[in-house]
Amino acid sequence: MDCNELNVTLNAYVDGELDALTTARIESHLQSCASCQRRLREQMDVRAAIKTATPYFKAPANLRNRIHAELHKEAKTRWLDYLNTWRWPSMGAALSSVVLFGASLVLVLSMPSADELVAREVVSGHVRSLMAEHLTDIRSTDQHTVKPWFIGQLDFSPPVHDLATQGFALAGGRLDYVNNRQVAALVYHYRKHVINLFIWPAGKETTSNPNEREWQGYAAYEWTQAGMQFWAVSDINTTDLRQFARLLRFSAIAPPPQ
Amino acid sequence: MAKNNHNELARFEHCVLPHLDAAFNLARWLVGNDHDAQDLAQESCMRALKYFAGFHGSDARAWLLTIVRNTTFTWLRQHRMQELTMTIEDDYFDAAAASSEIVGLSPSNPETQLSQQADADQLRQAIEQLPVEFREVMVLRELEDLPYKQIAAITGVPVGTVMSRLARARKRLQQILTSGATAPENTAHGL
Known part of the structure; x- marks a missing residue:
């Protein structure tokens, strides 16, 4: 990977559209190239500016009501047409096969995957941290205070980045237990919400594109980077959580000038 | 029933x-x-x-x-047939590039961020003035966070076109951010 090649793929990289291998090659180039790091920061800046400058137009309530009324009117007339064309005898057979298929689908879908089990654990960890008022073992907004605290507590050193200037303020850290091991939990404040970021060493996969899921009203966002497994959990909306994850991924590669 | x-x-x-x-x-x-x-x-x-x-x-x-x-x-x-005439696409971006004096890109510091806030209105106008084919990929990407593949499916163009439209639109907006230039007025996109 050289600077030209990176220039071509930078947009797709920041959009998270590249495969794990290309992503890893880009990130290893970024680590050693100051001018590409600057280019990445510029990309992040322009995107942040675009985000603030583009309002999301929500559908007005009267439109919602209008559509609701129109749909019910339409459904009524369609039903009358439907009755005239329906083939009655085939219905019983079709219905019973649908029921059988549905039942087997429910069985398959209700078995949680390994990832999903971890998702449930981190969400429980998040909820527990708020309920027990045991949010932080070390309370500090300074990444240079929080990071060393973990040394001696854990058999790995989690990366710690404060994102206060982007709205996600570091509040501290604590030890937690997820996936049958001790993990680092970093706590961030975003507006009036709390984000828990769980970190532990990844297994085989060292870099992966992010996955997101929702569980009982909480959003969870998961990715692997530089050999570490990350899970961000919060009650903020998925778009904000995604932004948080994105900023973290980038600050690991191109830290803002001090 | x-x-x-x-x-x-x-x-x-x-x-x-x-x-x-x-x-x-x-x-x-x-x-x-x-x-x-x-x-x-x-x-x-x-x-x-x-x-x-x-x-x-x-x-x-x-x-x-x-x-x-x-x-x-x-x-x-x-x-509004005139908005869909894609032949002017290149003219638009060429004119846009010519009208903005591209100065060195600003580093990210709090001061720049402040002035970026002030430029939000100007930036929004610039997005509104992008040709509609560029605006739609920007909205689908920036506001809906959709992957390229889905944007391509929705807009009926190849993934490569989605990529290049996004890149060109962002570049244009970056020029506006760093130079304070406005969109060109000599195109069919009414102000």
Whole structure:
């Protein structure tokens, strides 16, 4: 990977559209190239500016009501047409096969995957941290205070980045237990919400594109980077959580000038 | 028996209507005013209901957005043909580049960020003035966070085109951010 090649793929990289291998090659180039790091920061800046400058137009309530009324009117007339064309005898057979298929689908879908089990654990960890008022073992907004605290507590050193200037303020850290091991939990404040970021060493996969899921009203966002497994959990909306994850991924590669 | 049809409608309302905001937002960004956007969002929903029996995918939002996109473009073809003339695309970007004196890119520091806040209005105007084919990929990417593949499916162009439109639109907006230049006035995109 050289600077030209990176220039071509930078947009797709920041959009998270590249495969794990290309992503890893880009990130290893970024680590050693100051001018590409600057280019990445510029990309992040322009995107942040675009985000603030583009309002999301929500559908007005009267439109919602209008559509609701129109749909019910339409459904009524369609039903009358439907009755005239329906083939009655085939219905019983079709219905019973649908029921059988549905039942087997429910069985398959209700078995949680390994990832999903971890998702449930981190969400429980998040909820527990708020309920027990045991949010932080070390309370500090300074990444240079929080990071060393973990040394001696854990058999790995989690990366710690404060994102206060982007709205996600570091509040501290604590030890937690997820996936049958001790993990680092970093706590961030975003507006009036709390984000828990769980970190532990990844297994085989060292870099992966992010996955997101929702569980009982909480959003969870998961990715692997530089050999570490990350899970961000919060009650903020998925778009904000995604932004948080994105900023973290980038600050690991191109830290803002001090 | 009427229950069956009711269930279909209930399923539609459960599955598709939660994406009404996305539908309205896309239409609003494409046509630029509330009134037409509302009509187009409503028309799209009625069309969606009509085709709902044939929808077996898992992503109702992308499916609804495809319908909104097509409905809106049909409307634009009838009412504002001049906005859809893609031949001026290159002229637009060339003129845009020429009109902005591109100075060195500013480093990210708090001061720049402040002035960026102040430039938000100007930036929004610039996005509104992008050719509609560029605006739609920007909205689908920046506001809906959709992957390239889905944007390509919704807009009916190859993934490579989505990539290049995004890159060019962002570059244009970056020029505006760093130089304070405005969009060119010598194009068909009315100010």
